Amino acid sequence: MPGETGIWVLIFGDMVAFAAFFGVFMYSRGQDPALFDQSRTHLSVGYAVVNTVLLLTSSLFVAAAVRDFRAGGRRLAPRLFVLAAVCGLGFVVNKALEYRAEIDSGITLTTNLFYTFFFTLTGIHLLHLIIGLIGLGVMWRLARRPEDKPGNLLVIEVGASYWHMVDLLWIVIFPLLYLVR
Amino acid sequence: MEQVLHQRITLVWLGLVLATLLSWGLSSEHLFDSTIARTLTTMAILGVAFVKVCYVGLDFMELRRAPRALRLVFHAWMVGVYCLLVGLYVIH
Numbered sequence: 001m002p003g004e005t006g007i008w009v010l011i012f013g014d015m016v017a018f019a020a021f022f023g024v025f026m027y028s029r030g031q032d033p034a035l036f037d038q039s040r041t042h043l044s045v046g047y048a049v050v051n052t053v054l055l056l057t058s059s060l061f062v063a064a065a066v067r068d069f070r071a072g073g074r075r076l077a078p079r080l081f082v083l084a085a086v087c088g089l090g091f092v093v094n095k096a097l098e099y100r101a102e103i104d105s106g107i108t109l110t111t112n113l114f115y116t117f118f119f120t121l122t123g124i125h126l127l128h129l130i131i132g133l134i135g136l137g138v139m140w141r142l143a144r145r146p147e148d149k150p151g152n153l154l155v156i157e158v159g160a161s162y163w164h165m166v167d168l169l170w171i172v173i174f175p176l177l178y179l180v181r
Numbered sequence: 182m183e184q185v186l187h188q189r190i191t192l193v194w195l196g197l198v199l200a201t202l203l204s205w206g207l208s209s210e211h212l213f214d215s216t217i218a219r220t221l222t223t224m225a226i227l228g229v230a231f232v233k234v235c236y237v238g239l240d241f242m243e244l245r246r247a248p249r250a251l252r253l254v255f256h257a258w259m260v261g262v263y264c265l266l267v268g269l270y271v272i273h
Contacts (some may be wrong), residue, residue, distance in 0.1 A: 001251060002243040012254060019262045026266050031273025045205060052201045060194040063241045085215070166241045170264070174201075175196050175230045179208040180223050180270070 002066075003158040011165045014128070018169050021124075022176060025117050029180075031129065032113070037181055039114035042107065047098040048178045051091050058087035059167040062136070066160045069143055070153060081140040084163070088133045095126055118177055125169055132166045137157040193240045197233050204229040223270050231263045 001008075029036045065080035099119075102108075109119040139159045142152045204223040204226050238255050239245040245252075 001247045003218075008251060014256065015258055019258065019265070022262060023265050023269060025267035032268060033273065044206065045208070049201060049205055053198055054200070056194055056197045059237065059241045060190060063190045063243075064188070066243075107271045161242055164237055167241070171230055171233045171237065175204055175208075175226045175267070179204060179226050180212075181208070181213045 004154060005162055007158045011161060014165065015169070018172075021121060022172060025121065025176060028113060029118070035112060036114045039112060039118075040178065040181070042102070042105070043112065043114045043118070043178055044101065045178050047094055048174050051094050052174050054087045054091045055170050058084040058091075059164050061087065062139075062160045062163050065139070065143065066156060066161065069156055072142065074146065077143040078140050081136055081143055085133055085136045085140070088129060088136065091129060092108045095122065108161075121173060121177065125166070125173060128169070129166050132159075132163045135162055146159070188268050190240055197236060198227050200233050220271055224267055225265055227263060231259050234259055 034066040061080045061084035065084065068080065069077040102115075109113055109116055136159065139156050142155055145152065207222055207226050207229070213219045237257075238259075239252075244255055
C-alpha cells in the first residue's frame with residue numbers, strides 16, 4: 001500500500017466531505033437552475049482548463065518522482081518535485097487572476113448562491129492545494145538527502161497521495177462548476 | 182528524465198489531458214437543447230470526469246497495487262458520487 005493507513009483515512013474522509021459538498025451544490029442547483037446557469041456563463045472556462053492541465057501535469061511529475069525515488073534515484077526526484085511545485089504555484093496564480101477578474105466585474109461571495117458555492121468550494125480546494133505545496137517542499141528536501149532513511153519513502157508516498165487527492169477533487173469541481181448546464 | 186517519463190503514467194497523463202478537452206467540447210450549448218440531450222450530456226461530462234478520477238486513483242495514487250479493500254472503497258466513492266450527482270441533476 002502506498003503511504004500508510006492513517007493517510008488513507010484522512011484522504012477518504014476529505015473525499016467524503018467534498019462529496020457531500022458536491023451533492024449540496026447539485027441539490028441547490030436543482031432549486032434554481034436558471035440562476036445557476038446564468039451565473040455560470042460569467043465564469044471563464046479557460047482558467048479552469050489551464051488549471052486542470054497544470055494539476056494533471058504536477059501529478060505526473062509527483063508520480064514519476066515517487067517511482068524514481070523508490071528505484072534509488074536521488075538526482076531526478078528532487079527536480080521533479082520542483083517541477084510539480086511550479087505547476088502548483090501556477091494553479092495558485094491562475095486562480096488569483098480568475099478571482100480578481102470576477103471581483104473586478106463586481107462579483108463576490110455574496111452576489112448569489114452560485115457564487116457563494118463557487119468561492120467557497122474553490123477556496124477550500126485552494127487551501128488544500130497550498131497545504132499540498134508545503135508537502136511538496138518537505139518531499140523535495142527529503143529527496144535531496146543523500147542518506148536513505150526508511151521513513152523517507154513513507155513520507156514521500158504520503159505527501160504524493162495527498163497531492164493526487166487535490167488533483168482528483170479538482171477533476172470533479174471543474175465540470176460541476178464550469179461545464180454542467 | 183526520459184526513462185522515468187516514458188512509462189504508463191505519461192500515457193495516462195496524455196489521456197487525462199485529452200479527456201479534459203473532450204469534456205470541454207461536450208459542454209457546447211447545442212448539446213443541452215432538450216431535456217433528454219441535457220441529461221445525457223451531463224451524464225457524459227460527469228462520466229468523463231469520473232473516468233479521469235479512476236485513472237488518477239489507479240495509476241497516480243498507485244491504488245492498482247494497493248490492497249483490494251482500499252481499491253473497493255475508492256471505487257465505491259467514485260460510483261456513489263457519480264450516481265448522487267446524476268440523480269440530483271435528473272430529479273430537478
